[in-house]
Amino acid sequence: xxxxxxxxxxxxxxxxxxxxxxxxxxxxxxxxxxxxxxxxxxxxxxxxxxxxxxxxxxxxxxxxxxxxxxxxxxxxxxxxxxxxxxxxxxxxxxxxxxxxxxxxxxxxxxxxxxxxxxxxxxxxxxxxxxxxxxxxxxxxxxxxxxxxxxxxxxxxxxxxxxxxxxxxxxxxxxxxxxxxxxxxxxxxxxxxxxxxxxxxxxxxxxxxxxxxxxxxxxxxxxxxxxxxxxxxxxxxxxxxxxxxxxxxxxxxxxxxxxxxxxxxxxxxxxxxxxxxxxxxxxxxxxxxxxxxxxxxxxxxxxxxxxxxxxxxxxxxxxxxxxxxxxxxxxxxxxxxxxxxxxxxxxxxxxxxxxxxxxxxxxxxxxxxxxxxxxxxxxxxxxxxxxxxxxxxxxxxxxxxxxxxxxxxxxxxxxxxxxxxxxxxxxxxxxxxxxxxxxxxxxxxxxxxxxxxxxxxxxxxxxxxxxxx
Amino acid sequence: xxxxxxxxxxxxxxxxxxxxxxxxxxxxxxxxxxxxxxxxxxxxxxxxxxxxxxxxxxxxxxx
Numbered sequence: 001x002x003x004x005x006x007x008x009x010x011x012x013x014x015x016x017x018x019x020x021x022x023x024x025x026x027x028x029x030x031x032x033x034x035x036x037x038x039x040x041x042x043x044x045x046x047x048x049x050x051x052x053x054x055x056x057x058x059x060x061x062x063x064x065x066x067x068x069x070x071x072x073x074x075x076x077x078x079x080x081x082x083x084x085x086x087x088x089x090x091x092x093x094x095x096x097x098x099x100x101x102x103x104x105x106x107x108x109x110x111x112x113x114x115x116x117x118x119x120x121x122x123x124x125x126x127x128x129x130x131x132x133x134x135x136x137x138x139x140x141x142x143x144x145x146x147x148x149x150x151x152x153x154x155x156x157x158x159x160x161x162x163x164x165x166x167x168x169x170x171x172x173x174x175x176x177x178x179x180x181x182x183x184x185x186x187x188x189x190x191x192x193x194x195x196x197x198x199x200x201x202x203x204x205x206x207x208x209x210x211x212x213x214x215x216x217x218x219x220x221x222x223x224x225x226x227x228x229x230x231x232x233x234x235x236x237x238x239x240x241x242x243x244x245x246x247x248x249x250x251x252x253x254x255x256x257x258x259x260x261x262x263x264x265x266x267x268x269x270x271x272x273x274x275x276x277x278x279x280x281x282x283x284x285x286x287x288x289x290x291x292x293x294x295x296x297x298x299x300x301x302x303x304x305x306x307x308x309x310x311x312x313x314x315x316x317x318x319x320x321x322x323x324x325x326x327x328x329x330x331x332x333x334x335x336x337x338x339x340x341x342x343x344x345x346x347x348x349x350x351x352x353x354x355x356x357x358x359x360x361x362x363x364x365x366x367x368x369x370x371x372x373x374x375x376x377x378x379x380x381x382x383x384x385x386x387x388x389x390x391x392x393x394x395x396x397x398x399x400x401x402x403x404x405x406x407x408x409x410x411x412x413x414x415x416x417x418x419x420x421x422x423x424x425x426x427x428x429x430x431x432x433x434x435x436x437x438x439x440x441x442x443x444x445x446x447x448x449x450x451x452x453x454x455x456x457x458x459x460x461x462x463x464x465x466x467x468x
Numbered sequence: 469x470x471x472x473x474x475x476x477x478x479x480x481x482x483x484x485x486x487x488x489x490x491x492x493x494x495x496x497x498x499x500x501x502x503x504x505x506x507x508x509x510x511x512x513x514x515x516x517x518x519x520x521x522x523x524x525x526x527x528x529x530x531x
Contacts (some may be wrong), residue, residue: 014486015511015514016486016490016512017485017486017489018513018516019490019511020486020489020490020493023493085478085481085485106482106486107485107489109492110496256508
């Protein structure tokens with residue numbers, strides 16, 4: 001919300017202080033000045049409505065008369081800010097008890113005045129978070145809505161944001177929304193998925209490089225850190241970053257300065273950091289797999305997004321929301337909705353969205369329970385045909401015998417579909433089995449499977465693609 | 469009329485704060501203008517004179 005055309009009143013008997021305040025506010029609208037209670041009350045009678053009122057406590061016609069102006073100022077609908085050099089708790093408490101919205105100690109600096117104006121903007125846009133929840137991030141889960149209220153605080157601070165939650169819960173989407181709320185634009189939002197890029201290229205993507213910095217660097221290139229200047233840098237799957245890169249990133253975050261690869265000149269970048277992870281970063285720190293100092297640097301405001309299975313009341317809302325976005329409108333019978341609510345959604349919201357898109361193309365307008373994929377009806381995993389995990393079946397059992405020996409059926413499968421497809425299926429099943437068993441902890445899974453980061457994510461992306 | 473000691477201290481602090489605030493405005497490149505200097509200069513002189521008077525009242529109490 002941009003501040004302009006405000007109707008303001010400044011009640012301050014010190015000419016220099018009044019001048020300082022009006023100079024700082026001059027671009028925001030009209031203001032009326034008063035040095036006494038009498039003058040201020042006259043302005044209130046003449047104009048009846050103010051957006052912002054600044055009140056000094058001690059005025060030309062008496063000490064603490066500013067306190068008596070708080071209520072009349074509130075009646076004009078104004079956001080009332082008391083200004084005073086008084087440090088006594090009693091006067092501050094009385095001012096708040098009389099209803100003032102904010103108390104600014106004199107002499108104030110530009111930063112504290114900006115904070116007051118930001119809080120005024122927040123008060124004016126109380127409905128913004130409500131609209132955001134209704135329109136942009138669909139949920140009516142009370143616990144999730146409560147945790148999203150932190151977005152009001154995020155607006156007031158420059159602290160980083162850490163989003164956590166299983167894959168497909170909308171961390172990337174939420175990061176974009178937070179950026180739009182903060183900066184009122186989609187521009188200058190730089191996104192980097194640390195797990196999708198090979199480690200040796202990740203550094204150059206992040207920091208940029210000069211021409212000739214390494215073989216293949218035929219031109220210089222700006223990194224995401226620099227491109228995010230004045231905006232947001234979103235680091236997805238931040239836990240997969242190597243230790244060396246974690247160290248470099250920490251320095252860049254702390255100093256807001258860094259050296260592109262092959263450059264001797266530092267560059268500065270002032271960005272808002274938003275990070276995301278599926279993993280328990282605190283646990284990784286305890287296991288010495290993630291730097292503690294970097295963790296404390298990036299944690300700031302934390303938002304945890306629950307898996308869809310833990311907020312089944314949102315399934316129907318999301319079905320409606322995604323159905324409206326498809327070319328063909330579809331509706332679900334009550335039995336179909338019940339099946340969908342009971343399904344455990346391993347792919348979370350992403351899986352639900354893909355399902356709605358698929359159903360809108362393939363099915364008739366009314367979706368019955370029989371139109372749903374078998375795994376949804378049976379509440380099984382889409383790739384494995386295994387039932388939804390329960391606390392007892394959090395598997396510690398070994399894979400089935402077929403994985404190690406080849407049965408007649410498997411040989412027939414190879415003959416029909418080819419060895420490559422067969423091996424890919426084995427990879428999918430094995431990776432998914434260990435990944436779920438480890439509660440989606442990537443590092444633990446990699447350690448057990450003894451495969452590289454990039455191989456793991458290649459297989460995981462293949463599994464996700466099969467959900468379509 | 470002689471003000472009491474604490475009121476004088478309060479006025480002194482307040483006056484110094486005002487002067488500091490005014491100087492900050494002049495140092496702020498975005499705010500600085502000839503018009504602003506024309507407004508601040510006489511007000512600052514007045515404030516300094518007022519602070520001198522307050523100091524004259526305070527000094528005997530501190531000696």
